[in-house]
Amino acid sequence: MPPKRNRDSKEDSVKVKNDTNTKIKSKTTSNKRSKSNHHEEHKDHEEPNAKRVKRVAKPLLNKIDTDLNEINFDCSKLNAIGNKYNLKISSWNVSGIRAVIKKNGMEYILKEDADIVALQETKCDKNKLPEEVKLKGYHYYFFESKKRGYSGVALYTKEKPINIKYGLDNAEFDNEGRLITAEYPNFYLLNAYVPNAGQKLVTLPKRLKWNEVFKDYVKGLDKKKPVIICGDLNVAHQEIDLKNPKTNTKNAGFTKEEREGMTDFLDAGFVDTFRALYPDKADAYTFWSYFANARSKNIGWRLDYFLISKRIKDNVCDNIIRNAIYGSDHCPIVLYINI
Amino acid sequence: MPPKRNRDSKEDSVKVKNDTNTKIKSKTTSNKRSKSNHHEEHKDHEEPNAKRVKRVAKPLLNKIDTDLNEINFDCSKLNAIGNKYNLKISSWNVSGIRAVIKKNGMEYILKEDADIVALQETKCDKNKLPEEVKLKGYHYYFFESKKRGYSGVALYTKEKPINIKYGLDNAEFDNEGRLITAEYPNFYLLNAYVPNAGQKLVTLPKRLKWNEVFKDYVKGLDKKKPVIICGDLNVAHQEIDLKNPKTNTKNAGFTKEEREGMTDFLDAGFVDTFRALYPDKADAYTFWSYFANARSKNIGWRLDYFLISKRIKDNVCDNIIRNAIYGSDHCPIVLYINI
DNA sequence: CGTTGAAGG
DNA sequence: CCTTAAACG
Numbered sequence: 001m002p003p004k005r006n007r008d009s010k011e012d013s014v015k016v017k018n019d020t021n022t023k024i025k026s027k028t029t030s031n032k033r034s035k036s037n038h039h040e041e042h043k044d045h046e047e048p049n050a051k052r053v054k055r056v057a058k059p060l061l062n063k064i065d066t067d068l069n070e071i072n073f074d075c076s077k078l079n080a081i082g083n084k085y086n087l088k089i090s091s092w093n094v095s096g097i098r099a100v101i102k103k104n105g106m107e108y109i110l111k112e113d114a115d116i117v118a119l120q121e122t123k124c125d126k127n128k129l130p131e132e133v134k135l136k137g138y139h140y141y142f143f144e145s146k147k148r149g150y151s152g153v154a155l156y157t158k159e160k161p162i163n164i165k166y167g168l169d170n171a172e173f174d175n176e177g178r179l180i181t182a183e184y185p186n187f188y189l190l191n192a193y194v195p196n197a198g199q200k201l202v203t204l205p206k207r208l209k210w211n212e213v214f215k216d217y218v219k220g221l222d223k224k225k226p227v228i229i230c231g232d233l234n235v236a237h238q239e240i241d242l243k244n245p246k247t248n249t250k251n252a253g254f255t256k257e258e259r260e261g262m263t264d265f266l267d268a269g270f271v272d273t274f275r276a277l278y279p280d281k282a283d284a285y286t287f288w289s290y291f292a293n294a295r296s297k298n299i300g301w302r303l304d305y306f307l308i309s310k311r312i313k314d315n316v317c318d319n320i321i322r323n324a325i326y327g328s329d330h331c332p333i334v335l336y337i338n339i
Numbered sequence: 340m341p342p343k344r345n346r347d348s349k350e351d352s353v354k355v356k357n358d359t360n361t362k363i364k365s366k367t368t369s370n371k372r373s374k375s376n377h378h379e380e381h382k383d384h385e386e387p388n389a390k391r392v393k394r395v396a397k398p399l400l401n402k403i404d405t406d407l408n409e410i411n412f413d414c415s416k417l418n419a420i421g422n423k424y425n426l427k428i429s430s431w432n433v434s435g436i437r438a439v440i441k442k443n444g445m446e447y448i449l450k451e452d453a454d455i456v457a458l459q460e461t462k463c464d465k466n467k468l469p470e471e472v473k474l475k476g477y478h479y480y481f482f483e484s485k486k487r488g489y490s491g492v493a494l495y496t497k498e499k500p501i502n503i504k505y506g507l508d509n510a511e512f513d514n515e516g517r518l519i520t521a522e523y524p525n526f527y528l529l530n531a532y533v534p535n536a537g538q539k540l541v542t543l544p545k546r547l548k549w550n551e552v553f554k555d556y557v558k559g560l561d562k563k564k565p566v567i568i569c570g571d572l573n574v575a576h577q578e579i580d581l582k583n584p585k586t587n588t589k590n591a592g593f594t595k596e597e598r599e600g601m602t603d604f605l606d607a608g609f610v611d612t613f614r615a616l617y618p619d620k621a622d623a624y625t626f627w628s629y630f631a632n633a634r635s636k637n638i639g640w641r642l643d644y645f646l647i648s649k650r651i652k653d654n655v656c657d658n659i660i661r662n663a664i665y666g667s668d669h670c671p672i673v674l675y676i677n678i
Numbered sequence: 679c680g681t682t683g684a685a686g687g
Numbered sequence: 688c689c690t691t692a693a694a695c696g
Contacts, residue, residue: 123681196696294679328680462690488692535686538687629687
């Protein structure tokens with residue numbers, strides 16, 4: 001996708017965006033795929049026979065809709081090499097895309113205007129996707145779980161990737177709509193929804209299996225091109241990454257095994273961009289339980305990450321947690337990078 | 340309950356209501372019961388540890404809330420003997436009492452101010468009943484299904500009955516919260532939710548079994564005192580009782596067997612009060628499928644009835660279908676009687 | 679607590 | 688279409 005865009009001024013950005021749209025439009029003609037449990041959709045081909053989702057006048061969760069105009073969606077920071085970002089990636093565990101749509105969550109996505117948008121826990125069969133998922137200017141790819149209403153990831157991208165891969169060639173995990181890999185000219189983008197270890201850690205073994213399979217898969221890609229992983233990794237890595245580390249050591253997302261899994265992964269040559277930028281920043285969370293009004297008290301967890309190949313770590317301009325965005329129990333995260 | 344009340348003027352009626360409230364309050368002290376799947380509750384004893392149901396700003400179904408002030412809840416008609424009513428009974432299949440509460444349905448019940456209120460399909464365990472079910476001035480009795488979220492009936496009564504009976508001594512049906520019998524000094528009041536014959540009539544046999552068991556049960560009561568049955572009887576008796584009789588002869592609620600069951604029951608000495616009052620009134624329905632906006636087109640069924648012992652038929656002043664009341668796929672029905 | 683599909687209507 | 692509980696988070 002980059003380096004075709006110049007983001008040194010807002011005006012340019014808008015102009016380039018229009019160019020991009022036009023370009024994408026002219027490029028997207030046929031080659032629709034319709035295999036087992038993944039789905040590629042396009043504004044140029046096919047109207048899904050999806051029902052229209054009824055709008056309800058309900059605030060985004062426990063807050064009246066945040067005024068999106070008060071948020072700065074741009075980033076003026078330069079990376080370690082001195083460059084402004086030319087690629088913006090947004091990642092959001094929506095916990096049900098249809099619910100988020102009803103809560104006007106797509107408005108956030110449009111306002112963010114990222115080049116790549118990665119959604120997790122879409123929880124929606126492709127034939128039930130409402131009209132609202134069709135965002136103008138994006139190619140979009142949905143990978144659903146065989147188990148309806150469970151898991152599922154989606155990828156929106158302004159530039160059409162060289163290739164899209166659903167899953168990681170593992171029968172168990174690929175039934176659950178947990179990973180989309182998009183290949184671009186000079187990097188891989190991975191949108192991941194990592195298995196939850198479950199109540200009383202009943203699925204911790206499955207989770208640890210994922211850690212192994214996923215690490216092997218990513219290491220393979222990383223040999224070819226740098227990798228950008230984003231998504232809900234379902235682990236708070238260090239004590240700083242959740243409000244109550246002491247009382248959660250036996251709970252899903254903060255067990256020794258899950259934390260070691262993350263350490264192990266990073267040791268294989270990857271960087272947690274947020275923590276690299278803000279090593280001591282506490283109270284920076286991306287998830288809050290719906291229980292007990294945790295979000296209003298900021299009793300949260302940092303479960304959503306950008307992990308990138310070490311060799312592109314100096315390309316990062318910033319990594320923002322959009323904690324003013326409601327509509328899910330996770331908030332979006334945004335990576336600004338020049339690549 | 341009657342004959343203690345004089346309803347010849349609105350002013351009197353209001354005054355007497357206050358008297359009644361006071362009287363009931365002074366009468367209600369102890370004798371709470373707490374057996375298997377039924378439940379008696381009281382304003383004087385016990386606060387149920389029920390969660391408060393969140394209010395949502397949603398119109399009653401597909402209509403903005405009906406202005407209850409435009410409805411005449413009184414009745415000036417005299418019965419065949421020349422008397423004004425001294426007893427008002429309201430019956431309503433709420434299709435989920437918690438949903439109806441969220442839609443402000445209890446406001447209707449309060450405004451109707453019936454002496455007896457019979458609800459069907461409450462679909463709520465007693466321990467999940469929200470605060471709003473506690474209506475001031477009423478004794479209330481809930482009979483739930485063992486299968487959670489299914490069936491269930493409730494009875495509200497200003498005057499405390501001599502006796503309350505849950506079910507009809509039949510193991511199968513009494514697990515399903517379908518019948519409450521209240522004994523008053525000079526009549527029995529039965530609140531019934533008759534089994535649905537099901538999609539493709541899969542439960543028609545069960546339904547026909549109910550017809551037999553129920554008829555025997557009622558005939559037993561009728562030997563002692565006159566009987567007033569109300570509720571969702573899940574049958575449209577004659578062609579006039581549904582919009583599309585021709586196309587529904589094989590569907591639950593209008594099969595030959597169900598219709599004959601009703602005829603058979605009436606032949607045992609009971610009167611369908613609405614049809615007795617309005618023998619030729621078409622388009623008078625109490626239920627409309629949620630599908631295809633049936634209610635706005637009045638494509639409905641008359642499934643809710645008052646059936647009374649023939650010997651008190653001349654006591655009836657009127658029977659009204661409150662088709663302006665939304666919040667369920669059924670609307671309430673009201674009986675004005677002097678007894 | 680909130681989202682989803684399933685059963686029931 | 689609409690309500691509910693179950694599974695999952």
